[in-house]
Amino acid sequence: MGEFELIRRHFARPVRRATLGGGDDCALLTPSPGMQLAISSDMLVEGRHFLPTVDPRKLGHKALAVNLSDLAACGARPLAFTLALALPQADEDFLGPFAQGLYALADAHGCELVGGDTTRGPLNICITVFGEVPSGAALLRSGASAGDDLYVSGSLGDARLALEVFRGRLSVPHGVFEAARARMEQPTPRVALGQALRGLATSAIDISDGLLGDLGHVLRASGVGACIDTTIAINLIATQPDWTGAEATFDTETRLGLVLAGGDDYELAFTAPAASRAAVQAAAQAAGTPVTRIGRIEAQPGVRLVGAGGQLIERRYASFDHFARV
Amino acid sequence: MGEFELIRRHFARPVRRATLGGGDDCALLTPSPGMQLAISSDMLVEGRHFLPTVDPRKLGHKALAVNLSDLAACGARPLAFTLALALPQADEDFLGPFAQGLYALADAHGCELVGGDTTRGPLNICITVFGEVPSGAALLRSGASAGDDLYVSGSLGDARLALEVFRGRLSVPHGVFEAARARMEQPTPRVALGQALRGLATSAIDISDGLLGDLGHVLRASGVGACIDTTIAINLIATQPDWTGAEATFDTETRLGLVLAGGDDYELAFTAPAASRAAVQAAAQAAGTPVTRIGRIEAQPGVRLVGAGGQLIERRYASFDHFARV
Numbered sequence: 116m117g118e119f120e121l122i123r124r125h126f127a128r129p130v131r132r133a134t135l136g137g138g139d140d141c142a143l144l145t146p147s148p149g150m151q152l153a154i155s156s157d158m159l160v161e162g163r164h165f166l167p168t169v170d171p172r173k174l175g176h177k178a179l180a181v182n183l184s185d186l187a188a189c190g191a192r193p194l195a196f197t198l199a200l201a202l203p204q205a206d207e208d209f210l211g212p213f214a215q216g217l218y219a220l221a222d223a224h225g226c227e228l229v230g231g232d233t234t235r236g237p238l239n240i241c242i243t244v245f246g247e248v249p250s251g252a253a254l255l256r257s258g259a260s261a262g263d264d265l266y267v268s269g270s271l272g273d274a275r276l277a278l279e280v281f282r283g284r285l286s287v288p289h290g291v292f293e294a295a296r297a298r299m300e301q302p303t304p305r306v307a308l309g310q311a312l313r314g315l316a317t318s319a320i321d322i323s324d325g326l327l328g329d330l331g332h333v334l335r336a337s338g339v340g341a342c343i344d345t346t347i348a349i350n351l352i353a354t355q356p357d358w359t360g361a362e363a364t365f366d367t368e369t370r371l372g373l374v375l376a377g378g379d380d381y382e383l384a385f386t387a388p389a390a391s392r393a394a395v396q397a398a399a400q401a402a403g404t405p406v407t408r409i410g411r412i413e414a415q416p417g418v419r420l421v422g423a424g425g426q427l428i429e430r431r432y433a434s435f436d437h438f439a440r441v
Numbered sequence: 442m443g444e445f446e447l448i449r450r451h452f453a454r455p456v457r458r459a460t461l462g463g464g465d466d467c468a469l470l471t472p473s474p475g476m477q478l479a480i481s482s483d484m485l486v487e488g489r490h491f492l493p494t495v496d497p498r499k500l501g502h503k504a505l506a507v508n509l510s511d512l513a514a515c516g517a518r519p520l521a522f523t524l525a526l527a528l529p530q531a532d533e534d535f536l537g538p539f540a541q542g543l544y545a546l547a548d549a550h551g552c553e554l555v556g557g558d559t560t561r562g563p564l565n566i567c568i569t570v571f572g573e574v575p576s577g578a579a580l581l582r583s584g585a586s587a588g589d590d591l592y593v594s595g596s597l598g599d600a601r602l603a604l605e606v607f608r609g610r611l612s613v614p615h616g617v618f619e620a621a622r623a624r625m626e627q628p629t630p631r632v633a634l635g636q637a638l639r640g641l642a643t644s645a646i647d648i649s650d651g652l653l654g655d656l657g658h659v660l661r662a663s664g665v666g667a668c669i670d671t672t673i674a675i676n677l678i679a680t681q682p683d684w685t686g687a688e689a690t691f692d693t694e695t696r697l698g699l700v701l702a703g704g705d706d707y708e709l710a711f712t713a714p715a716a717s718r719a720a721v722q723a724a725a726q727a728a729g730t731p732v733t734r735i736g737r738i739e740a741q742p743g744v745r746l747v748g749a750g751g752q753l754i755e756r757r758y759a760s761f762d763h764f765a766r767v
Binding site: 139140141142143144145146148151152153154155156157158160161162163164185186188189191195197198199200201229230231232234235236237239241243245246248250253255256257319320321336 | 466470472474481482483484486488517523525526557561569572579662
């Protein structure tokens with residue numbers, strides 16, 4: 116099967132929102148008046164962002180999810196995306212379910228495929244996503260102020276737990292693993308929450324490289340620091356309730372490490388004035404996404420972790436750096 | 442050197458046109474009123490789109506050039522691009538010149554890097570480019586009509602000649618090879634010509650997979666056919682004047698094959714009404730890009746090649762299909 120036939124079979128669907136979709140040299144998008152276009156691009160590589168054993172359907176989901184997560188962090192509404200795909204061979208068994216997983220998530224967010232590229236090469240998935248946000252309303256990394264509350268959405272650390280089990284460094288009961296694995300393989304981009312936080316959050320970022328690492332970007336961009344309550348943060352790992360039988364394997368240190376520096380979470384970390392607490396919870400409820408207040412923004416640069424009774428604890432967690440990690 | 446440091450060092454420059462560039466979750470673009478956004482994405486893989494021996498500076502040029510060529514084919518003005526890059530290692534010797542080649546072409550077209558991604562993996566370059574075109578004015582593949590003239594810009598076949606020399610299938614004098622190699626490694630996107638053809642050309646496409654293959658897309662999208670004068674087309678190969686000494690190696694058939702099905706040319710093929718001949722030549726002159734009228738559009742589907750005296754000649758040239766090619 117030739118390249119063009121391959122593309123046609125799996126990725127040619129009529130576009131609704133775009134003026135012109137895949138099949139011409141460019142896609143054409145007509146932005147709504149008063150809107151800015153938010154753009155993000157992520158590249159997924161086998162062995163780094165997903166395991167060779169991954170179900171192609173889940174990979175299709177994840178490849179788009181990590182991009183939608185960037186739109187969410189800006190408070191943008193998804194519009195469209197392009198897909199560039201390098202494949203070792205034109206593999207029907209891969210492409211069919213990959214396209215299904217991709218389209219299922221795209222359709223759920225009204226985000227349509229408008230173009231792209233397919234070529235032969237080591238498996239590589241590059242998606243560029245487009246969203247719109249009212250001019251000046253985008254959530255940025257640079258708006259946090261001392262005194263703001265610090266929040267995260269959903270749960271943290273589960274994806275990294277699954278990875279560590281895959282690597283043989285941790286072991287958990289099968290049911291726990293499956294739940295964690297679902298978080299790793301099919302993250303939920305917090306698109307509704309991001310939009311609900313427009314006008315409320317003073318800064319936001321999506322957590323892809325671990326909370327501490329990504330929070331660091333916000334703090335540096337905003338010229339502030341933060342204090343995190345680890346007695347709250349440690350409960351952010353969703354699979355915790357099932358850990359009883361395996362408790363011995365996971366000391367507090369490990370659990371906190373997964374939460375603070377796990378990576379691959381695709382939750383939002385954001386800040387909002389303390390006066391907006393009720394409004395933030397209402398926005399979270401409207402978006403159907405739980406949020407947890409885990410600390411506050413402070414004038415002093417850096418991150419401070421406090422334990423029970425508010426005492427400062429010293430720990431260093433590396434952020435998830437694709438070029439530093441072994 | 443970590444991922445973030447790597448990105449900062451080579452790809453962090455202040456943006457001028459974008460509201461927000463790389464360094465936040467999304468880039469923000471504010472399209473001009475009345476403009477549509479033209480979007481295209483291309484992925485370049487080592488061994489398929491470039492040779493491992495390529496000068497990184499030229500690779501940086503080419504990676505953006507092939508994307509700008511898509512904007513040119515739509516008549517769009519370049520605005521911005523994202524770069525996603527997978528690298529085997531954070532290699533200073535690669536990244537420095539790659540960024541220089543990329544930025545040199547970007548600056549020449551006022552097209553700014555607004556975001557992207559960097560990760561470890563087999564070398565892969567994915568650029569998504571954004572341009573703007575007045576609403577409804579984009580050049581499409583679907584507008585060719587029977588009776589229109591068929592044109593191509595610049596020269597065709599030289600890039601493929603260089604590739605065949607690299608492969609050891611053809612040999613040419615050194616000077617000829619260097620000229621052809623420059624065409625392969627540093628194609629010239631016909632951005633000014635594309636914009637000059639707005640309102641004149643009835644259809645356009647950029648020639649990346651060979652003239653016949655790409656023209657086929659136009660013909661199918663427009664529901665027409667074409668007739669090409671091979672006595673004109675055969676002269677489109679730019680390195681021809683130097684071939685005298687090597688004439689024996691290159692029969693007419695080979696030369697015509699390079700022109701018609703070479704690939705990697707990044708010229709424009711376009712159609713325009715016969716009544717617009719003077720206007721087309723004026724537009725080409727204004728854009729500083731030569732164009733050649735090589736045939737006409739006909740109602741009968743398919744492509745017909747005619748030789749000296751207008752007799753029909755039978756030849757089959759495969760298009761450049763990334764999954765069909767050995």
